[in-house]
Amino acid sequence: MSTLPQASTFAGRVDGMFYALLALSGVVVLGVFVAMIWFAVKYRHGTAANRKGNSHRDMGLELAWTLIPLLMFVGIFAWSVKLWIELRTPPADASTVYVVARQWMWKVQHPDGRREINTLHVPVGQPIRLVMISEDVIHSFYVPAFRIKQDVLPGRYTDQWFTATQPGTYDLFCAEFCGTDHSRMGGSVVVMNMADYQRWLRGESHDGLAAQGAALFRRFGCSGCHDPAAGVHAPDLDGLYGSTVPLADGTQVRADDRYIHDSIVLPLSQVAAGYPPVMPSYQGRIGEDDILALTAYIKSRGATQETPHAGQ
Amino acid sequence: MPGNEQAPNYLQVGTTLRSWLTTHDHKKIGILYALAITFFFFLGGAAAALIRLELATPAGDLMTAKTYNKMFTFHGVVMVWFFLIPSIPATLGNFLLPLMIGARDVAFPRLNLLSWYLYIGGGLFTVACLLMGGVDTGWTFYTPFSTMFSNSHVILAVVGVFIVGFSSILTGLNFIVTVHTMRTRGMTWFRLPLFVWSMYGVSLVMMLATPVLAMTLVLIAVERLGGVGIFDPALGGDPVLFQHFFWFYSHPAVYIMILPAMGVVSEVITASVRRRIFGYRFMVYSILGIAVVGFTVWGHHMFVAGQSMYASIVFSILSFIIAVPSAIKVFNWTATLYKGDITFRAPMIYALGFVGLFMVGGLTGLFLAATALDVNLTDTYFVVAHFHYIMVGGAVMAYLGGVHFWWPKITGRMYPESWARFAAIVMFFGFNLTFFPQFLLGAEGMPRRYHEYPAKYELLNVLSSAGASLLALAYLLPLGYLLWSLARGGKAPDNPWDARGLEWETSSPPPPGNFLVQPEVEGGPYAYEEP
Amino acid sequence: MSYRAASVQEQFDDASQQREASMLGMWAFLATEVLFFGVLIAAYTLCRVRFPEAFAAGSRRTDVVLGTLETAVLLASSCTVALAVRDLQLGGRRAAMWLLVATAALGATFLCIHGFEYVTEYREGLIPILHYAQDGPEAIPMQLFFFLYYVTTLFHGLHVTIGVVLLLVMAWRTRRGDFRPRYHTPVELSALYWHLVDIVWIFVFPLMYLVGRA
């Protein structure tokens, strides 16, 4: 990892663990090699070494080299799990950036509506949570300088997070084999000072993600049903995000990104209680990036009152 | 003089092609396997050569990306299913298992031949797949790429692997029954040589893991043909489910590859050190432990695949636990050297090479089993280096060591010792030059299955490619001198190494029924210190 | 050389070793069969956990009456084949032969009944890939259920078919007088295989037919 920059809060700690394990392994390898070579030289055929009194078993020794490695392993495991849970637990103040993968490019959507292809701009020091989904096969979002990687699946959100520490431009790789141009499905992550980042944000004018979603909401005809004025008995989406939705089968779900995603793609698998199952599936008709925009729009229509939201 | 009259050996009865292809003799079937496996090794090796040639420069200039993808897929499929999994069990195992337990043959000789034909059948499909244009999914066949997106010959490849899977199941079944029911008088369980134990363990794994692979491949094929299936996210299906099933087989499969190698090494080391194995019972229990616990760690291939955080924690600790029996084995081999009377013939050089390289490969496995480190290292060249250290540095070395060790018994000829030592040493250096740089590449973040790569990785890749040429040479050497020895090698005595074990008590090569008088066993294995 | 019966193959010392090997081999083979079906059961479980309602809805569309009948038929056939082995062991021949034929016939009956189910399901448009015409609330994930239902029952049906042929061969060999009380291992092995096919169905039946009925 000598030439690989340490550009996130994880990098140093992951490397620390890597080197610790390397040292431990080094000691073990050295120990075994030294013993092997020593025996090999001392007891090679023809030497006059004392070969008497050798035994073929020694319960103490066996137990020692069963239990000592076991204890060490448990130690390494505990260390790694601690770090692992942190790696998988985004802090509450992380700002979310959406990533949509497809053969063979990365599409990035910032909450303010800015879109990028094969690049991701982030400010230094700000925890960033990536919420990712794929439009076709499995990909993997890998930034070696941050020591993070997570597969990006079709049909399901996965996420990962990081806090960049060093301004600079870093490699972004696709690390899960995804077809012909897998090795070209790369890009870069640009880490900027807050000031530069603000300037970059103002660089071009654009609609916020939610505003784009609002336009899509009309374009795909969602408003034809979900508008309170529409004649169809469909749920009002105000305040939906984050609420608990009772379903027709008697269970409840929390209306999170995943739920909204599935409501659009597989509407019939989770029907809200009290409504006819008439919403058409948009599977294959709306790209994942548009779904993210729609989600942002729905979110913008009020969120997180933990009051049950239902038809009647 | 009448006393010199020898019973004909197994190579002297039935010499026509037809009698070879219909033989029920486990020894001949072992040789049939050896021929086929050698062919596939060089086929897979040729693909590796092309891979390394392509990677000698950062740009993808030798072949197209699609061809490259087909190359590593073909390389992986052939090396795993058509070379390494059957390598030791189907060749040395077939040849030696009945000999070592004092039996005339395996329990089901006809089934044994059928296994070989299935192997060949599967091989034909795979070669046909290559000739018709190949398959580009990687040896792991991940969905939905393999089911919906790849436009290569996935079905042919899947059928090939499916068929060879049955060969593996039947071999496992045959060996298990053989070990249970065919041991000669006095051959109790704890008198079995460790090679037999490792065959027993590996057979268990073959029998209990391979059906899962076979059925999963059927599901893939149906999904690909019909366009509907349980791995399809469009239906709410789960591509990660495929990975669970695949690795439920494929992790135990890596122990299919290493357990036999461990068996060979135990035999070679004891014979070269002239000492009983240290901690025989612990060696036995660790074989069984690896075979059984090996089934519970598969999720360590899926830490970043979208598996739940908690499941990853469970699989991580189990993966550390499975390393304990391997540790026991490494330490016991080392302890066996103590107070020995050691000679360094070629098999021993291979065996020591095995211990060292397996240890390095295994220890890097621990890096990957540590969830937090795996996040960075997974799907990089670190993983590629990890498994080549174990599979090439470990298993292939052990296979070659075993081939040399039993060569006199199998062919009745001695191999040329100095050539063999030379090849083993070149191989050791060539190997390290090829794969050590890949650890560094992985740690620097170079992803695997990359046809092109950023220029900063060039130096290490060039080193690796250079090593691969040396390695290729080192593999061609034994091919040459072993063939030469068939014609010119010195006649082998029955027990050239003065080794213990029933296989050395019969003639070289053995007669068709293995023993002229059914042997009887009176003590444990490796009785080297008793005169 | 000790006395070796004609039916003992040369790699074995005696008939008892041969039988032991055959029985162990068969049971080991059955263990692999359990795993073959086990993958499907596992797939079923893991998908059902994610879509309990769709699986219940799918299960309700199967024909529970025919399903129960099929189960009863297979259970009966298990009994008849067990009786056939018993009869052979006690020195019988005619009865054994007819019991084997009856077992095969029951197997064939099973296949026929299942064929009827398939036909109805085809008409109702419940067969993924071939003809799937559902649109209720659970239609999409319900396909997962039916996909597994078909793969499982077809794979099981294949086993039943192989079993029927095997049993008929055994019946014929029994008639020919190949078996004696001291040697009838092939029939024993076929019977074991047949029982396993029955056991698989014992699990498939509640999982496929009885979910969500309450």
Added chain:
Amino acid sequence: MKNSHTPASGPRPPSLSSHLKVFIALLVLLLASVGTAYIPMGPFNLASNIGIAVAKALLVLVFFMRLKTDSPLLRIVASIGFAWVLVLIGLSLTDILTRGIGPVS
């Protein structure tokens, strides 16, 4: 591996009536499983379905397939396939069942 029965044939055959009794028991269990499936018991429906299936399978294994009297080795071999399926299902469930919960959405 010495068995007490005649060497070349199975254990002593069970009586005709025992076979028939097992068969009746199987049919009763079949009806019980269909019957209970129609009684709303929540999660216990699943439990009874599986429980009865296990009971039926055991009857076939123990009596029809004669594990009761055959060697212990065969009993182990017979259970191993089932045990492995449970490992497959059990450990996969650790993933599927814990996916939604916790910090990761």
